[in-house]
Amino acid sequence: MNNEVLNYDVVVVGAGPAGSTAAYECAKSGLKVLMFEEDPVVGIPVQCGEGLSCFALQHLNIKPEKEFIAANIKTLKVIFANGNWMLVHDGGYELDRDKFDQFLVKRAVDVGCELMTSAKVVDFDLEEKIVKVIKNKKTFFVKTKIVIGADGSKSNVAQWSGLVAKEKWRECLIRAYELKMEGVDVEGFDMYFNFDIAPGGYLWIFKKGESIANVGIATTATDSVKRLERFIELKKINGTVLHKTAGAIPYKGPLEKTYADGVLIAGDAGGYTNPVFLGGISTAMQTGKLSGEIASEAIRIGDTSSKFLSKYEKCWKNLPLADKSLLKAAEIMHAFSPERWEKMGELVGKTDVTNITAAGKLKIILKTLLPKYWVLIPVIPYMPTVMKAFSITRKWGW
Numbered sequence: 034m035n036n037e038v039l040n041y042d043v044v045v046v047g048a049g050p051a052g053s054t055a056a057y058e059c060a061k062s063g064l065k066v067l068m069f070e071e072d073p074v075v076g077i078p079v080q081c082g083e084g085l086s087c088f089a090l091q092h093l094n095i096k097p098e099k100e101f102i103a104a105n106i107k108t109l110k111v112i113f114a115n116g117n118w119m120l121v122h123d124g125g126y127e128l129d130r131d132k133f134d135q136f137l138v139k140r141a142v143d144v145g146c147e148l149m150t151s152a153k154v155v156d157f158d159l160e161e162k163i164v165k166v167i168k169n170k171k172t173f174f175v176k177t178k179i180v181i182g183a184d185g186s187k188s189n190v191a192q193w194s195g196l197v198a199k200e201k202w203r204e205c206l207i208r209a210y211e212l213k214m215e216g217v218d219v220e221g222f223d224m225y226f227n228f229d230i231a232p233g234g235y236l237w238i239f240k241k242g243e244s245i246a247n248v249g250i251a252t253t254a255t256d257s258v259k260r261l262e263r264f265i266e267l268k269k270i271n272g273t274v275l276h277k278t279a280g281a282i283p284y285k286g287p288l289e290k291t292y293a294d295g296v297l298i299a300g301d302a303g304g305y306t307n308p309v310f311l312g313g314i315s316t317a318m319q320t321g322k323l324s325g326e327i328a329s330e331a332i333r334i335g336d337t338s339s340k341f342l343s344k345y346e347k348c349w350k351n352l353p354l355a356d357k358s359l360l361k362a363a364e365i366m367h368a369f370s371p372e373r374w375e376k377m378g379e380l381v382g383k384t385d386v387t388n389i390t391a392a393g394k395l396k397i398i399l400k401t402l403l404p405k406y407w408v409l410i411p412v413i414p415y416m417p418t419v420m421k422a423f424s425i426t427r428k429w430g431w
């Protein structure tokens with residue numbers, strides 16, 4: 034590599050689900066696409082609970098291949114601190130996330146996208162549309178028409194493009210810590226909304242394979258390691274730790290602006306993660322696809338201006354991931370006192386809400402009028418919002 038400047042139609046920064054889906058769309062439409070990944074091997078290290086709904090793949094016409102599915106999941110349970118739960122019978126998959134990311138990247142490469150690994154984008158000149166890259170200690174530059182920032186929770190492209198300030202972005206991230214453990218038996222995806230141990234987030238035990246599970250926590254508290262240990266003790270989990278991982282998840286909704294002149298931001302980098310379950314693989318693919326489609330259209334008509342690219346934002350704002358109930362519900366839930374959570378669990382009981390009817394929902398709301406649930410009365414006005422957010426999340430949020 035020398036000092037020459039390479040030329041591409043589209044540069045994609047990051048080869049996660051957002052970047053590879055965006056790159057696939059652009060390359061498929063005949064554009065010259067270069068995708069950078071700073072890690073030497075796509076998908077490694079895995080920093081994920083690896084849970085994905087069946088709908089997420091169906092929606093994008095992706096066949097669930099054996100090569101990236103670790104387990105088929107039948108149940109998703111939201112579990113309260115007192116042990117009561119809500120069961121959702123939607124199908125899902127426990128992925129081998131590294132294999133899944135590699136599958137998505139191969140799909141993009143097969144239609145013509147070029148991939149460069151161990152290549153870190155270290156700067157972006159918004160005026161000139163030139164990215165600066167370091168690979169094997171050598172620096173080079175690439176001029177492009179559009180940059181798709183799919184660089185995950187680091188979100189540097191958005192910062193270089195003036196779409197978010199570093200400090201503000203930091204406030205949008207919640208910490209997550211996870212152990213892959215052997216000797217843990219779980220039926221499907223168990224999500225523990227226990228705000229004493231995991232304020233601001235939740236804990237999870239996801240079936241990964243025979244007696245293997247991903248056990249994790251996302252919390253606004255700073256001592257997530259200790260808190261997860263407390264949970265493991267409480268649940269009397271006696272497994273062997275096979276792998277540890279940690280990361281940050283955007284949890285405050287999408288950035289106020291997700292495009293600039295020649296720039297689109299997709300996936301975690303744009304903050305699209307579902308605020309209720311904190312799932313971000315599906316939303317990364319949804320926004321990756323959309324950003325790729327809009328970038329392709331912009332280049333085809335020769336207009337990569339901010340004005341034209343604003344179409345991206347108009348489009349994702351029409352997707353369920355942008356529904357205002359999601360953030361509102363997360364805010365409401367996290368503001369509940371432990372007492373309210375306990376009562377909420379009591380109210381819900383042990384219920385399968387998979388096909389809950391409007392009458393069923395109304396029955397739950399009316400039950401709060403019983404004296405023992407009076408502590409929940411202030412919550413009644415918000416219940417339709419929370420219920421709406423859960424039904425969107427079930428399908429679109431993981």
Ligand SMILES: Cc1cc2nc3c(=O)[nH]c(=O)nc-3n(C[C@H](O)[C@H](O)[C@H](O)COP(=O)(O)OP(=O)(O)OC[C@H]3O[C@@H](n4cnc5c(N)ncnc54)[C@H](O)[C@@H]3O)c2cc1C
Binds near residue numbers: 051081084187282306
């Ligand atoms: C512990 C944990 C558990 C989670 N569990 C789940 C779950 O069970 N289900 C779910 O749906 N979501 C889960 N998430 C969230 C999910 O992992 C993310 O939402 C998802 O990976 C977002 O995809 P992405 O493509 O936007 O970003 P990423 O997958 O983060 O990909 C971004 C890529 O960009 C690369 N990159 C970054 N900067 C540069 C640069 N400057 N130059 C080149 N490359 C760069 C990174 O190396 C990375 O490969 C979890 C997250 C964490 C931290």
